[in-house]
Amino acid sequence: MLSRLFSEVLPDVQRLAADWVEGAENEACKDKAGEHEPCDLDDDLDEPLEGSSRAESEMADDDEDDDDDGDDDEAEEECEDGNSEGKPKKRGPKKRKMTPARAERSKVRRMKANTRERTRMHDLNSALDSLRKVVPCYSKTQKLSKIETLRLAKNYILALGEILRNGKRPDVVAYVQMLCKGLSQPTTNLVAGCLQLNTRNFVTEPCADGARFHMPSSPFSAHPYSYRCSRISSPHYQPGGGALNVRGHSYGSGYEGVYPPGGTSPDYNSADYEAAHSPPVCLNGGLSGRQQEPSETDRNYHYSMHYSGLTTSRPSHSIPYGPSGARSGGAHSENIPPFHDVHLHHDRAPPYEDLNAFFHN
């Protein structure tokens, strides 16, 4: 079984990783080729920089002059540094007097450095965007923050590695739990929504440092790294979404602590919850994190779940909430995670389907 896993799944994952890297490199090349204009500000800065190149050439002319007065500067510096108070002489390069030409040169250098720094940060952001597109949840309109992207990517890698290492299908909740480890609540909601899970299911009672989730029978539970509470810091957080009964696990006890005051414990054995880990149709709602009002064209972008383990099969398990989700206050709004236009990817089908098999066999 394990060898079959590694022989069949690992190549796909490796191919996926290779595609990913290649894609990121291509994107970087595109950026370099100017297909992607990094920022208008660059244009703004081109003006002074062009002027500065002129200044630079003037600078070259000034150099001799500078060198000439350099001696004077040094002389002046000597005087300034002079041990008039008996202090030891300063070592290292002497400070040169800031002549107007030198000041100008310094300014030009600084501007060039700023431009380089901007470009560098744009490249870095491009790489982050590439990363956003391959982590489990992606939305062009509601981007994950940088830090959340990195955290989710790390968890994703660990989760996939864990699947390969164990060679067996992990529990869906444990998988999501692993993905959400250390993520903020909005991101946790997002990921859970992408995977059609209720965050209640992987939030345990408030834990002090080091506390673990209560995940009975979790296939990951024996792993050296612990699944700490993703700190539910937001006081506004209201657990949403329908809880579920994942393969007979009872997640009722141990989770009551996070129910809304006055809320009732869901029936984990009901058909509704059984349906919760089914392919999502379209969940409306909003990410409580950074949110940009989508433009008319952007409305066509959706959250996408790259690990589409819950996506492709069993369409009959469509979740009973549709486009009129939490925001519109539909009948199920209390149980609907606040996700906006959650859609699923099918663009990476082959390798993911293999992985999906872990969850659907």
Place this chain on the structure above:
DNA sequence: TAGGCCATCTGGTCCT
């Protein structure tokens, strides 16, 4: 209005 996130500027350090 506070807090989170971000882009940008800036100076320092290290390396070539």
Place this chain on the structure above:
DNA sequence: AGGACCAGATGGCCTA
């Protein structure tokens, strides 16, 4: 000397 990288400071934007 100049470029890459880094971290701190700052101000803008957005959301709760």
